[in-house]
Amino acid sequence: MKALTWHGKNDIRCESVPDPKIEHGRDAIIKVTACAICGSDLHLFDGIMPSMQAGDVLGHETMGEVVEVGRDNKKLKVGDRVVVPFTISCGECFFCQRGYYSGCERSNPNASMAAQLWGHSPAGLFGYSHLLGGFAGGQAEYLRVPYADVGPLQVPNGLSDEQVLFLSDIYPTGYMAAEFCNLKGGETVAIWGCGPVGQFAIKSALLLGAERVIAIDTVPERLELARASGAITLDFMTEDIYERIQELTKGRGADACIDAVGTEPSTASGLDAVVDRIKVATFMGTDRPHVLRQAIHCCRNFGTVSIVGVYGGLLDNLPLGSAINRGLTFRMAQTPVQHYLPLLLSRIEKGEIDPSFVITHRASLEQGPDLYQTFRAKQDGCIKVVMKP
Structure with a gap:
């Protein structure tokens, strides 16, 4: 599949990488229909976030269609349209049970690394360094979603991708x-x-x-x-x-x-x-x-x-x-996105807000590396980039 990958400071590439596969029973694979470049992605672009590795797939604002579901995932089915929170959360630990999903105790496999820097580890995040789990991100054609029976929100067909995509991060934040x-x-x-x-x-x-x-x-x-x-x-x-x-x-x-x-x-x-x-x-x-x-x-x-x-x-x-x-x-806080999803989806459905108002640029994945540069330089009136693989 095609994906945007990190290769060092100011070096983002669109290249072929292996397709994701189901690794655990609660996983799901989604075919990405829309993804975005976030302002926090620029910290990776600028090389200031430690523990990035060449070839890491970027992106944590993602939505799409479920194309495969793990054997233990009873919530999702193939064909569901979902938006994926940037925080990866198990739904069962001390923090998830209290609604503090971004503090999940189980989702970061590199928790000891994060604890050395911060004292304790937060949740794992998509596409945001090995310090936070080394998970492949969603600026790609497909995305593996761990704990997919907790994170992804099924969205109504009456709402466009652009109206709900930002439920993944920036609207809840x-x-x-x-x-x-x-x-x-x-x-x-x-x-x-x-x-x-x-x-x-x-x-x-x-x-x-x-x-x-x-x-x-x-x-x-x-x-x-x-x-x-x-x-x-x-x-x-x-x-x-x-x-x-x-x-x-x-x-x-x-x-x-x-x-x-x-x-x-x-x-x-x-x-x-x-x-x-x-x-x-x-x-x-x-x-x-x-x-x-x-x-x-x-x-x-x-x-x-x-x-x-x-x-x-x-x-x-x-x-x-x-x-x-x-x-x-x-x-x-890092936003416990799952906590806010039902309320904010309701606000969108009621017409209280249309989150697509921030979009200034629409593009393909192939145009992504150039648009990282445009977004960083604040050129061409660029406020928000949405890509459609």
Whole structure:
């Protein structure tokens, strides 16, 4: 089959790889009908995620049609149309039973490797390094889905692939980011990053009762899309974000701040951002937390900082004194996608949201390597790429 594979920094290829096979009784094989490039895939593209190996198949936003089912899988049947969560979860362990699917204790075969870095291992993920299981991803013609009686969601034929594909990751992630803010109605929420996850966080915060959303980015197309969703937009390259949020909130600060950027802001203003870049370039640091520092300072006393941007290692110079002395609450997670699927599918069916609004580019797998470059460079108005094998 054809698949997008990793061969090093800035080296993504479309090439032939072996077809996946059933390996365990609860597996399923799906024929991929739609997949996407995620912002977190760019961390792999940029070579900053450890334990990638040449030839690894990428991708964790995937849906398709079931073509084979393991003998122990009683949930799915051949012909079912499903969207696949990026988190691989057994459904039976301590965390899965409590709805914390992204903390699954059983799905990462390389859990000891992850524990050396993080203390404990999260769930295995599709197409996202051997640290997180070494599972082949879904930017391919076919995908093996472990624990397929727990993860995949059967979707109605009345909804298009483009309406449901993002249930695999970015819609639940953006929704979770807003849910973490514990909105009661009438709040001001500031969101750093107007990429796809940030766009879903904007929509979700307004759906959950925020009175105002302040969206922060510098890419014109992203800011325009944020405004179309009802956000006030700030360009961090031309405005002092702290001062503007102080002005907009009459000196109080935002009720909640969402970091939808994470470790690798492509551009950032301020001396601390320059220092972050130098430390990473000279192997004196692993992450660049400029956005998180700013979110902490911009949050009101006893407000909430919601973190859904990906961080991988150790963060320098976080203003923890500010957070402690002002009573901030931090909420963060890899999204337990399965927990959110029924609710968010219902919102799509009711017409409350059409997730396809973020798509700017549609392509084949063969065009994927070039579109990784386009997406990374934010060229051609690229916000979200969907590929159809």
